[in-house]
Amino acid sequence: MTHNLGIIGTGRMGTAFAKRLVETGHKVTVWNRSPDRTAAAVAAGANAVRDIEALAGCDMILTSLTDYSAVSAAVERLVATGIKGRLLVEMSTLLPAEQVALASKVTTAGGAFVDCPVGGTVGPALKGQLLGMAGGDAAAFAQAKPVLDVLCRRVEHLGPAGSGARMKLAVNLPLAAYWQTLGEALTLLAGAGISAEMAISLMADSSAGPTVLKNRAQVVIDTLNGTDQPGTFDIAGLAKDLRLAMALAAAENATLPMAEAIAPVYANALAEGLGGFDGASLSRHVVERR
Known part of the structure; x- marks a missing residue:
């Protein structure tokens, strides 16, 4: 079934969503707030509009933006135009409470809402291999699922609005911690004459090798050998999600001792200009600061 879809935000992920959905017949x-950034999506077959209000005629609208401020502003404009009877699928990484607030705005205006942040980056998005974590009422999720199935190898309905956001932060927190622990592990090898290629090969082949290391081993090796690699999920993104996880914990009177310990390391890496690079650059940063 062909859907009439709108996408707000044509950064890396929003553009990948557009390419995948066009390719599959939608x-x-x-x-996008900066119209020139829609070029790649248009080249893939999407139609670009200059006014966000023109999306109100779409059956389903997906949002993929940097932060709550940007998403909230976009939703306010959609609601003002009229969103009754339409579905908004919010796919940014936000706090659960922020997703709940967005859901309230949309449903009060007569629309339906699902928050569905995803695990994975541009490559998996283009192949429909993301991991979808959805929150919202059952009817809204059922409406969104055929489109989410095109983008995701697996998509799960986890509960009411905000549940997807909560799961996404839980999924990304161990990843943020991993780059710190990998750096600490490599510190133990300093001066031993063991090459980065050998160390990463053995780690990837062991219980110390998570999926990110198995899939991106060469990126990690090249980084450790001194050449920082552009990140598909970069240090700035990891630091943002780390901050959100800590904010959620603080709001619920929970403690995240490991997150609190590594937050200054991320801040230092950002200060040194590593924000746009792969998480492996944080590991190398840890080794170099030993």
Whole structure:
């Protein structure tokens, strides 16, 4: 079944969503605050509009933006135009309470809402291999699922609005911690004459090798050998999600001792200009600061 879809935000992920959805036969219309950033989506077959209000005619609208401020502003404009009877699928990484607030705005205006942040980056998005973590009422999720199935190898309905956001932060927290622990592990090898290639090969082949290391072993090796690699999920993104996880814990009077310990390391890496690089650059940063 062909859907008439709108996408708000044509950064790396929003553009990947557009390409995948066009490729699989859907009609896609995109909007971005900076119109020149819609070029890649248009080249793939999407239609670009200059005014966000033009998306109100779409059956389903997906949002993929940097932060709550950007998403909230976009939703306010959609609601003002009229979103009754339409579905908004919010796919940014936000706090659960922020997703709940967005859901309230949309449903009060007569629309339906699902928050569904995803695990995975551009490559998996283009192949429909993301991991979807959805929150919202059952009817809204059922409406969104056929489209989410095109983007995701697995998508799960986890509960009411905000549940997807909560799961996404839980999924990304161990990843943020991993790059710190990998750096500490490599510190134990300093001066031993063991090459980065050998160390990463053995780690990837052991219980110390998570999926990110198995899939991106060469990126990690090249980084450890001194050449920082552009990140598909970069240090700035990891630091943002780490901050959100800590904010959620603080709001619920929980403690995250490991997160609190590594937050200054991420802050230092950002200060040194490593924000746009792969998480492996944080590991090398740890080794170099030993």
